Amino acid sequence: MRVLIATDAWRPQVNGVVRSLEHLAREAPALDAEIHFLTPDAFRTMPMPTYKEIRLALAMPWHVRRIIDQVKPDFIHIATEGPIGLSARHVCLADKHTFTTSYHTRFPEYIAARAPVPERWSYAAIRRFHNAGAATMVSSPTLESDLAARGFRNLVRWSRGVDAHVFYPRAEKPLNFPGPVFLYVGRVSVEKNIETFLATDLPGSKVIVGDGPARAQLAARYPDAHFLGVKTGEELAAVYASADVFVFPSVTDTFGIVLLEALASGLPIAAFPVMGPVDVVGDSGTGVLDKDLRTAALAALDIPRDLCRAHALTFSWEASARQFLDNIRRVQSPLNAVVTGIAA
Structure with missing residues (x-):
């Protein structure tokens, strides 16, 4: 066909x-x-x-x-x-x-x-x-x-x-930032609600991977955050595996493939209880969905990484x-x- x-x-x-x-x-x-x-x-x-x-x-x-x-x-x-x-x-x-x-x-x-x-x-x-x-x-x-x-x-x-052969837990940690490392990957634009993440009071470091029309403004407003630009393939996979929690602040996404990539890398999810995170994380125990993003991010630090990986493997291309x-x-x-x- x-x-x-x-x-x-x-x-x-x-x-x-x-x-x-x-x-x-x-x-x-x-x-x-x-x-x-x-x-x-x-x-x-x-x-x-x-x-x-x-x-x-x-x-x-x-x-x-x-x-x-x-x-x-x-x-x-x-x-x-x-x-x-x-x-x-x-x-x-x-x-x-x-x-x-x-x-x-x-x-x-x-x-x-x-x-x-x-x-x-x-x-x-x-x-x-x-x-x-x-x-x-x-x-x-x-x-x-x-x-x-x-x-x-x-x-x-x-x-x-998700491609579980590319995204998986790794021993190498290329991100040399103070921990814990809270990571966002995706388009850097107003509809992604990234500023809510950047304005949240969290310990350690915040890392933004991706590009878009809001990047320059957000980088200037939040100089302590690390904006790494677009990463793909092995380089992106290594970044995922270097972080401690994947923060997904969007309330407008329909799914969020990055959620699966993070989970396959052993990275727990912190997000709002909305479309996308609700469907990917659900009741799997691989993330914390809360109306308070800080509460979700801190609680996600305690989630076992092997549980995240196992859940991601239930999805395949x-x-x-x-x-x-x-x-x-x-x-x-x-x-x-x-x-x-x-x-x-």
């Missing part, structure tokens, strides 16, 4: 969407599938307003249709709601292609954090985008319940995984890819099948 995935999120971006798609493509051949991507690489791009690190593709439906005709996919999946996703959706509806979508990012909350736009307006537009597909893939039970309550239909599960492809096979029909319609 040849699947074409349309995505506005792509390299050199470092985020959960890109990681999920990369691992999916890596696992697919062993599951009798091949993944092709329709990405910003195929178009001219422009920097996204207020977030120049992300470039938006100047995608037009005719160009997207031409690429679809060249790839000749058995199925089309739309991963994002940006210009590429919108053009791919337009072509699928116009040409009667059955397609699925996935909901990765809570854009209504992100937009509301940056501009005076009511969340209900954004959710209405995004609901219409996704309800046109045969199914919308979501990463967790909490997200599924939230979207169902907002009128999203045909929701199916697509969980995430192979299982994630199998779930994605099973979702497609359940709704799959020839590319000329009639689309069921659009819901408001």
Whole structure:
């Protein structure tokens, strides 16, 4: 089965969407599938307003249709709601292609954090985008319940995984900072709520790995914190293994692959009791979820690292890819099948 995935999120971006798609493509051949991507690489791009690190593709439906005709996919999946996703959706509806979508990012909350736009307006537009597909893939039970309550239909599960061969407990400790070391990994932007972590009174050291539009401002405001920039692969894995607690201050993430990477590295979680941490940590005992982030971070210091590792091993990218492809096979029909319609 040849699947074409349309995505506005792509390299050199470092985020959960890109990681999920990369691992999916890596696992697919062993599951009798091949993944092709329709990405910003195929178009001219422009920097996204207020977030120049992300470039938006100047995608037009005719160009997207031409690429679809060249790839000749058995199925089309739309991963994002940006210009590429919108053009791919337009072509699928116009040409009667059955397609699925996935909901990765809570854009209504992100937009509301940056501009005076009511969340209900954004959710209405995004609901219409996704309800046109045969199914919308979501990463967790909490997200599924939230979207169902907002009128999203045909929701199916697509969980995430972790590469336990890269992320594992290590003896070497490259972070030479006073302990205990409290670590955050991810995009450095306002919607991630990092300032709450940085403003929390904790002993030892706070380390921030990642980049984004808020980095310079936060680094200037909190000079005692250590901002290391983007780390990937073995370098990132060694940083995880050097820390004592992984602090996840976000209240807007849908899942949080970094949570699994931290756990696989033997790192307990401190977070708010919200979507993402609730689904990954749950009642596993591998983290402390509390409305007081300081309470959670200090209590997490007592969690055994081997317990964290064992819980992370219950997630795999192979299982994630199998779930994605099973979702497609359940709704799959020839590319000329009639689309069921659009819901408001």
